[in-house]
Amino acid sequence: MRIKVHAAGVNFADVSARMGLYPDAPPPPCVVGYEAAGVVDALGEGVDAPAAGSSVLALCRFGAQAEFVCVPAHQVFPMPSGMSFEAAAALPVNYLTAHHMLFRVGQLRQGDRVLVHMAAGGVGLAVLQLCQTVAGVTVFGTASAAKHEVLRESGCAHPIDYRTESYGRRVRELTSGEGVDIVLDPLGGSDWKTGYRLLRPAGRLVAYGLSNASSGPRRSLPRVARHLLASPLFSPLALMNANRTVTGVNIGHLWDRPDVINEQLVRLLDLYRDKVIEPRIDGVFRFEEADKAHRRIQERKNVGKVLLRP
DSSP states (O other): OEEEEEEEEEOHHHHHHHTTOOTTSOSSSOOOOSEEEEEEEEOOTTOOSSOTTOEEEEEOSSOOSSSEEEOOGGGEEEOOTTOOHHHHHHSHHHHHHHHIIIIIISOOOTTOEEEESSTTBHHHHHHHHHHTTSTTOEEEEEOOGGGHHHHHHTTOSEEEOTTTSOHHHHHHHHTTTOOEEEEEESSOTHHHHHHHHTEEEEEEEEEOOOGGGGOSSSOOHHHHHHHHHTSOOOOHHHHHHHTOEEEEOOGGGGTTOHHHHHHHHHHHHHHHHTTSOOOOEEEEEEGGGHHHHHHHHHTTOOSBEEEEEO
């Protein structure tokens, strides 16, 4: 199925791919992008839905940031009525990642405590919205102080400025030393160790990125090595004795598992129709401004989703 793209999402994976730090990326020069929204332009043999002319969102394995993209039909979904192309392109990666981590992997339950890093980013805000669908969930979120008002408005009970204080110490203080039930960590390295130590019994650490390795303007192999060496080693015996779980999520590796992904995305689109979730758009850049879009994410200036538009 071929789609004429009207908007495409930008994710940290795209930044890492540009820097040569994402092993899945095609060799450069290449077109990156995991998600797009647009209009069905042509159908392949044996495909009859969604029909040509339909407004859709699509899950892509790179290649989404283009004027046209060809996608398997099972990775294409009709957009809800009234949904903008920008909202449609902002939803798949961030909200699927958040939903999968919280409900499929994290088994979020009533009364749980959740710590999410980069809480003002696209995934972070999706986590905050989805946590509000379960009663009594308390969310701790790390972000710079300038973003705390947005976090509070989005349901974060305890914003923490990681630049001025130890988030580990602060979480301990706020929980009377007990810790949290779920840690969602896209940072990696020593932060995984800190997050693991913050888990109370039956807690779950979900690793879904290594953004610490991409913190500079250019690839630095010593920096990558430093964060990899700082990553903790977990033994099954230690996990068993601590009653803790460590798991990983790379949502793009599940695009070819419609039995896992499709039900969750349909659920998310229903939540959008019911006005329970709403992607927050930080900025929309034209293709020729892709460098600005990447810098905004890499410098952690965005509050919400960054998009590209042909």
